[in-house]
Amino acid sequence: MSDRLGGAVGRRPLHFIWLLDVSGSMAVGGKIQALNTAIEETLPQLREDARDHPQAEILMRAMTFATTTSWLQRRPVPVEQFRWDPVGAVPQGLTELGAAILALVDPMRELAEVGRGFAPVIVLVSDGKPTHTAGPTTADAIPVLLAEPWGRASVRMAVGIGEDADMEALSTFIAHPDRTPLRAANPSDLVAMIQWVSRQGSRVASLATGRDGASVGMPVSSGPVWDASTT
Numbered sequence: 001m002s003d004r005l006g007g008a009v010g011r012r013p014l015h016f017i018w019l020l021d022v023s024g025s026m027a028v029g030g031k032i033q034a035l036n037t038a039i040e041e042t043l044p045q046l047r048e049d050a051r052d053h054p055q056a057e058i059l060m061r062a063m064t065f066a067t068t069t070s071w072l073q074r075r076p077v078p079v080e081q082f083r084w085d086p087v088g089a090v091p092q093g094l095t096e097l098g099a100a101i102l103a104l105v106d107p108m109r110e111l112a113e114v115g116r117g118f119a120p121v122i123v124l125v126s127d128g129k130p131t132h133t134a135g136p137t138t139a140d141a142i143p144v145l146l147a148e149p150w151g152r153a154s155v156r157m158a159v160g161i162g163e164d165a166d167m168e169a170l171s172t173f174i175a176h177p178d179r180t181p182l183r184a185a186n187p188s189d190l191v192a193m194i195q196w197v198s199r200q201g202s203r204v205a206s207l208a209t210g211r212d213g214a215s216v217g218m219p220v221s222s223g224p225v226w227d228a229s230t231t
Contacts, residue, residue, distance in 0.1 A: 004055055011054065011055060011057040012055060012057070012060050012117045012118055012178055013056075013058045013076070013114075013116070013117040013118070013131070014055055014057065014058050014059065014117065014118040014119075014157055014202060014205055014206060014216070015057065015061070015076055015107075015111060015117065015120040015121070015122070015123065016038065016046070016057050016060050016061070016064060016079070016120070016121045016123075016198075016201075016202060017060075017061045017062070017063065017104065017107070017120065017121070017122045017123070018060075018061070018062040018063070018123050018125070019034065019063050019065070019067060019100055019101075019104070019122055019123065019124040019125070019162075020035065020039075020062065020063065020064045020065070020087065020124075021064075021066070021097075021124075021126035021127055021128070022064040022065065022066050022088065022089050022090050022093060023065075023066045023090060023093040023094055023095040023100025023126075023127070023128060023139075024066070024089055024090060024091055024092045024093045024094075025089075025095075025128050025129055025164070026089040026161075027060065027088075027089035027091070027189060029226050030187060031089075031126055031161050031162070031190075032088060032089045032215060033070050033089065033185035033187075034069075034161075034190045035161075035194075036086040036087065036188065037060075037123060037187070037191060038141055038159070038190050038191040038194040038195070039194065041073045041083050041191055041195065042194055042195045042198050042199075043082065043084060043123060044080070045062065045195055045198075046060075046197055046198060046199065046202065047079050047080055048056060049199060049202055049203070050079050050080065053206055055076060055206070056118055056202075058078070058079040058202060059074065059076035059077065059079070060076065060079050060082040061073045061074065061075070061076055061077070061107070062084075063100060063103060063104075064087055065095070065099065065100035065103075066089075066090035066094060066095065066096070066098055067090065067093050067094045067133075067134070067139060067194070068096070068099070069096070069098060069099055069100045069103045071103075072085070072087070074217055076138065093175070094131040094133060094204055095128045095129065095130050096130070096131055096132065096133070096134065096135050097124075097126065097130035097138050097141075098130060098132050098135045098136035098137050098138050098140060098141035098171065099115045099134070099135030099136065100166045101138065101141035101142060101144070101173065102135070102136065102141050102145070104122065104145055105148055105151065106150065107120075108147055108148040108149075108150040108151040108154070109150075110147065111150040111225060112148065112149055112150050116152050118154070118187075118206050119150075119153045119155050119192050119204075119205040120135075120150055120153070120154045120155055120205070121154065121155045121157070121198075121201040121205050122154050122155070122156045122157070122201075123157045123158070123194070123197055123198055123201060124156070124157070124158040124159070124170065124173055125150050125158070125160075125161065125190075125194065126158070126159075126160060126161065126164065126165060126166070126169075126170065127160070127161035127162050127164060127165050127226070128164050128166065129164065129166040130169050130171065132168060138169045138173060139172055139173070140171050141174055142172055142173060142225070144145075148211045149219060152202045153207045155177065155179075155201045155204045156173055156175065156179070156190055157174065157179065157188065157197035157198070157200065158170035158173055158174055158181035158182070158184045158197070159172075159181065159182050159183070159184055159193045159194055159197055160181050160182070160184065161183075161184050162183075162184070162185070162225075163182050163185075163224065163226065164226075165183060167181050167190050168184060179213060181184070182196070182197065183228060184226070185207050185224045185225055186224070186225035186226060187225070203214030214226065
């Protein structure tokens with residue numbers, strides 16, 4: 001039996017949301033293909049983590065953003081049942097990160113209505129500088145998310161792809177003094193870093209102490225491939 005948002009009775013839900021940049025620049029240099037591979041290769045590890053932590057039920061969602069945002073999975077799905085359908089980059093798509101952050105507000109309000117569970121995890125992956133042609137800036141949007149109790153409690157992690165990734169904007173999204181975004185320089189980096197931030201985020205969220213824990217095993221970039229000349 002499950003509650004309204006998918007949490008199994010006797011287990012506390014841990015809501016996990018991927019926030020993925022599919023702007024036009026993601027089509028260059030194999031970045032979108034590497035992103036799809038990274039998500040595919042991370043899911044088995046998250047399922048393993050779910051088995052190792054029976055007190056928590058990991059519930060997955062995914063949103064992409066370019067000029068507009070799009071939920072790939074709006075309703076939460078248990079990680080054991082979640083299947084990844086590869087995404088493509090949007091031709092000439094912008095990077096409206098602020099609008100994507102605002103799209104997280106309603107899900108955080110829904111979690112507040114339920115009022116139980118571990119802190120949600122939000123993992124952002126982006127390769128460029130956010131635009132705000134039709135929506136708010138990242139700096140304007142993040143306080144709106146943090147005004148929601150579950151938004152403020154969320155464990156926010158981020159990976160920047162390549163030299164053009166705006167690490168300052170990713171840090172603004174994280175909004176936590178002890179967490180910093182990682183930068184992936186090539187496809188193997190991206191797989192390792194998405195795996196790390198996803199698993200680290202779920203572990204931090206499920207800790208009763210609320211501490212981040214040690215960052216042992218944090219991946220280190222192995223060298224440039226996605227530099228300014230390939231974006």
